[in-house]
Amino acid sequence: MNSHRRQAIERGAAGAPLCAVADVRYAPPRRRSVARRKATDLVIKGFSWIGASFGIAVMGFIVWEVVVRGAGALDWAFFTQPTPQDVTSSAGGFANAIVGTIVITGVAALIAIPMGFLGGVYLAEFGRNGRIATGVRMIANVVMGVPSIIVGVFAFAIIVKPLQHYSGFAGSVALAFIMLPVMARTTEDILNLVPNELRESGLAMGAPRWKVTLGVICKAARGGLITGASLAIVRVAGETAPLLFTVLSSPYWMTGLFGPGGFFGGPVANLTKTIYDFSGSPYPQWQELAWGGALVIIIAVLGMNILVRLLFQRGKQW
């Protein structure tokens, strides 16, 4: 704040004011007619409205475009058949890819949600404003901004390279890495909303810290915690870049856990990479399947977002 002041004073030398309020008061008088000022005001307001409508229109346009192009592909076969092996076979769907994405994202969630949750508990309950916790918080914020492709490179280097083969698991680790800071920071924010009296009364009852945290505080905040976890899952479910060279993709069903077709053993079919490959193919029927896949992702991601927001708005006592 001090440096703010100083800057303001330095600016003040050029005739500008010391603080925002004074700004209006001491602004050098410029003779502008009221009509002109009102016109400027109106123009700017117009721009704001146009800008906001434009932003929303773009969003609507993208969703609309995907719906129009993808709706035709969503039939029974899409959800029951595996991806077509070659162009000549007309039958084919994305079933194996959908299953693969659910498994990969699910395993990522199993890794990241408990860890992220406990990390958030540390930040909110134990670390608080200590030096270490502040550092961890800062790092979590920074990790959230690391491009997902780099996380993919990381997972490649620590899993794919030593094991000498691609695997669904490598993709799960990459996605878990992306989820971890999101989950931790959301948990922290939500736990911080729980009133301190609740903590104190729990402790005053003689309950140990961990029981107060899990049984009282987290219970009180469970709506928010579930929201946070779901949004973290949804956030990574649509990721493509971290899967490009960890999971790759496959035209087959995943065959159990190990072995070349299994989760730990080899490439696994997944929605986003398959969409990427198919939309870049020259065959119209494959492109249509890709749009179908895009529509499935949009429905899942936006649907989940809206659902969770509705639930959260309702349970937003804390």
Place this chain on the structure above:
Amino acid sequence: MSTVELDASPSTGAPRGAAQAAPRGHRLRLGDPIFRVLATACGLALAVAMFGLAGVLVYNSWPAISGLGTSVLTTVAWSPVDHQYGALAALAGTFLSTLVAMVIAVPLALVIALLLVELVHPAVARVVGTAIEMLAAIPSIIFGMVGIFVIVPFIQDKLVPWLLSTPLGSLPGIKPGAQFQGGGVSIFTAGVVLAFMVLPYITAVSRDVLKMVPQVTKEAGYGMGSTTWEVMHKISLRYANSGIVGAVFIGLGRALGETMAVAFLIGSLFTSLPHSLFDPGTSIASLIALTFSEATDKIQVSALIELGLILFLITVVFQILAQAWLRRVQRSTGGRA
């Protein structure tokens, strides 16, 4: 003492967790340290993960850093067959596409944030704000698909011919190279789509910062007879100045590292520097995305990881700057509000 509590807790209707506060005192004393250590370990795991990531990137890019020297950053030749890995074109493409994105996204995000905070009814603001935040939830690959099937044809068939027919077309850096297909798949297109991908982030942060401007300060402005716009730009924007800088940094970090949409749209031209915004090019992230899984040569993999390391460092710097700016704002407004 503990028996008294045990008797009391069910009758006060305390949550079940507390009521179950088990009968044996000393068993509980172990629970606490374990829980504490577990939580702390998970918190520290975040930091370890970040430093692990940096370490792994440095370790794996070392062959390229020591073997290729600075040629990765200073030369344009990208030819795995000849073992040449100059990624200057990727650096140029990354910065140009980000620049285009920011030029479009920042003013748009600012007017939207001002509208949400100052002009509309809070209920409307919430709906509009949510809709724009939803943009952030749409996966990158979908932006890429819509971009390639819809926006590319529009820019190629409508925008570029129109631009070239106006005086703007004679400016340097506008006319697409003759050997390329009319500017559809280009750095500019990638930038336009990037703009909409980072818009929600910049809007959300600027909105939150603008909300922190104290109502009294604004009312003082209105009291002096200022119009809404005058209050906005002389009070709100000035007050929220550094917070908005933080918002822009966050958007910048996102735009620099965005991969899939750019990989679809930028044209994947690795071997020459762009002469025009409407020329194809490549970005660091899309170069990695498109060539990594085909890279067989060890030094190529290493060079790509080195590029990843550079991108990582750039985004980390922008993130840290953004956090620092925003923290400063919070502290200063927290003091005043």
